[in-house]
Amino acid sequence: MDVAVGIVAQRENERAQTLAGSLVETLEREGSNVVVDEATGEALEATAVPVAAMAGRDLVVSIGGDGTLLFTAREVGSTPLLGINLGEVGFLNAVAPADAVDVVTALVTELEETGTVAGRELTRLRATGVGEDWTLEPALNEVVVHGPRRGNGGGATVDIRVDGQQYAESHADGVLVATPTGSTAYNLSEGGPLLHPTAETLVVTQMAATESMPPLVVEPDTELTLTVSDTDTAYVISDGRNRQRLEPPSTVSVSLAAESVRLVGPRGNFFDALDKLE
Structure with missing residues (x-):
């Protein structure tokens, strides 16, 4: 050929x-x-x-x-x-x-x-608006949801739900969901754990949360939703490049992309x- x-x-x-x-x-x-x-x-x-x-x-x-x-x-x-x-x-x-x-x-x-x-x-991740008509380009590293800016007064309240059950809710700079590939990138700088490249898992990590929970490792087919409130503007970003502006309260679904x-x-x-x- x-x-x-x-x-x-x-x-x-x-x-x-x-x-x-x-x-x-x-x-x-x-x-x-x-x-x-x-x-x-x-x-x-x-x-x-x-x-x-x-x-x-x-x-x-x-x-x-x-x-x-x-x-x-x-x-x-x-x-x-x-x-x-x-x-x-x-x-x-x-x-x-x-x-x-x-x-x-x-x-x-x-x-x-x-x-x-x-x-x-x-594995790649897909971020989709719940009740909204948008989907970001798939992320190989991570999907991040954050407020208008980092630091004091710039965050948002983010409610994290895993298969419909609340895991954490706190004012934070943001929350990220990372693949094993992305665990060595933004996730690591925010205190998240390393995932071995062959692990079939994802990790959910809060960013500078006022009431923080430990990063959570979940199975890749877990239903993850991140709901943002207490801010006029927020953003969801795929691999630091593709961005969607949110008008809180807004809910973002993070799931596996169809193509790896x-x-x-x-x-x-x-x-x-x-x-x-x-």
Whole structure:
């Protein structure tokens, strides 16, 4: 089969663009159909498409840090995704730049021979307004509900219900729901627990609550609702990027998204990556 590959390089990163160029040259020489993102295409004079247009390709390669991979994952959905690590930690990007050409060509060969490639599914979250007509783009890391701003006088009262039963209600900066992938990100900075990447769980963590409860680990199919009150304005945010303004009192439902992210290639060492956290 002719393997269709998409390559996304971190913006304004010359090292990422150089590596993208090496991959394009190698893969095209071996007969693959390769496209790059538009910014990289300008730098390399290679065939370029919007990242969202790479959805449905046989393989998409993200070159950069975890932020680049998060962006790419939002755009390509469940398309097989490989991360090449140019960042500091690299929980999601398991491949070192020196190994990138060998790993990518091996995956392409596997696709040519078998039509598929081994990988693991990463849970995503969906935030939806209860009684309102909106749904945010799925979150790979976390969904956050918070008041108009952080700090004194800027929070809101958030009622947390788990399968219809109240877990906590308190004035707080906000509340976040994180996946195992996102447990090492915003959740960790707010005092939430680490979840092993293979755990089939979610975690609910309050942010600077006046009457706090411990973070709660729940099963992924749990019905979670967050009701915001005692403020004129609040927000729900997916992965720090997609935002919906709320007019409290408002209730947000957080559930599993229909599509997960399919990460392929070598797995990073979770515990080695933890050592790199500040």
